[in-house]
Every structure is written in structure tokens, then in C-alpha cells.
Amino acid sequence: MTNEEIAAELGQAARNLEPIRAFSARDEAFSIETAYDIQWLLVSARLGDGEQLAGVKIGLTSLAKQRQLGLDAPVYGWLTDRMLKRSPASIRLVEHIHPRVEPEIGFVLGTALDKPVTVDEVLALTSEVFCAFEVVDSRYQDFKFGMADVVADNTSAAAVVMGQQVSTAGLDLAAICCSLKVNGMEVASATGDAVLGHPAAAVGWVSGRLALVGRPLPAGSIVLSGGLTDFVPLTAGDVVEAIFSDLGSVVARAL
Ligand code: OOG
Ligand code: MG
DSSP: OOHHHHHHHHHHHHHHTOOBOOGGGTOTTOOHHHHHHHHHHHHHHHHHTTOOEEEEEEESOBHHHHHHHTOOSOEEEEEEGGGEEESSEEEOGGGSSSOEEEEEEEEEESSOBOSOOOHHHHHHHEEEEEEEEEEEOOSBGGGOOOHHHHHHTGGGEEEEEEEEEEEOTTOOTTTOEEEEEETTEEEEEEEGGGBTTSHHHHHHHHHHHHHHHTOOBOTTOEEEOOOSSOOEEOOTTOEEEEEETTTEEEEEEEO
């Protein structure tokens, strides 16, 4: 299959809400490099439809997420303005295939991210941070995919529910605690260091990747650092809440 054919099949799966078979199961040689080219084709199509780039999301940055999906290295995908919602938000299940939510720490860039940067430099160029739910909705059947598959699928990105933005002054992002509750019951908890030892390390990682492909992020972009805990599937009527020390909380209701 050509890159264009793979992108078209993924785009159609997302539009029709019909999950497809992983491409790695059809072609063993399907590579991560090719997958990032396909991802950009898909994102370009969205931009052609009038969406605006809002930033990037980084995934597979915590052991919880890596174990859950059986994959072992970070990946990134693109966020557009149409994916962003404010907390508290409703997630309409009929608009998704099999959505799951995961709590994350997000960054707002005060200046452009246009070169590889260290953790300290990430913190210096961050204007604010926020807690969030990422809604992931794999376009593959049963959420089963390899590394290249998930990259081609824009790393399952579907939506982001954003909490209040807060200043980073005096915050230790590695020590922030997150409690994930479904219908009032805690189902998981983690601290910020679950993400590569420090959430800013994920931003540092992606800065190197974006520099390699020559796609800088302008000031004001957002960067999601990756799920802190396992994701949870959504069933109609569920109220999911993530409560963070220092960052407030984020709420999503499944309709
Ligand atoms: C893949 C994307 C991983 C994260 O935060 O780890 C991700 C998926 O969960 O389907 O977004
Ligand atoms: Mg995520």
C-alpha cells in the first residue's frame, strides 16, 4: 500500500467510526519513519479542512501506558484546535469508536519550541501548565496495534479536555499527585515523575524529534506530556475526574 492509501484508510475509519486492522499485521516491514510521514499526511488533510495546529501530544511516556499497550518507547502526534475542550466537558460516545481517557499534565509554550532543549530549558520556556484528560480513540480494532500503526494513526488522538491553566512558579511537576476517579471511586493514582521521571523530560524529548523533522511549535502551542496512569474506557453515564495536587481537577462526562 502507498502512504496515501494508508492515510486514506485511517481517515475513513475515523470518519465512519469503523475500526480497521493494524497495518503491521498486513505488512511486517511497516516502519516508524513511514508512519510519521503518514501521520503528517493525515494532519495536513485536517489542516486543509480548516483546522489549526494547536500543539503536540506525547504518548507512551509512563510505564503504566507502555505496559498497557505492550510498547516501549515514546511517540508523538498532533493536536488541532477542533480537538480541544474545556473542563467540565461532555464526551459524546456516538462521535467515537471506543474512547478512553487518561490524565495528563499539559504545557503552554511561552516562546517557540524550535530546537532541542533540556528539562531546565523546557521549564524556562513554559508559560503555564494545566491538567487534562486526553481522549484517545484508536482507529484500530480492539486497540491492538504496533508502534508504527499507532504513529500513523496520530497516536490515537481524539480530544483533549483542558483544566485551568496555572503558573509554574513554585511547582514541582515531578511531585504532583494525580488521583483518577470513575463515578467517585478512585481507580488509579500516580505522581508526575511517572512520566519519564519528569513531565518536562517528555517535552524535551519531543523538542528533539520536532527539530529533526523541521516542524517547530510556535509560542502559545500546547504540549501534552503523556498519560500518567492506565487509560479508562468510557461507558454512557460515566463521570470521570482527575484530581491533581496544585493543578486543580478535570472532569469528563460520557454521554
Ligand atoms: C496510544 C497513545 C498513547 C499516552 O498518553 O500514553 C498516549 C494510545 O493510548 O492509544 O496518548
Ligand atoms: Mg495520551
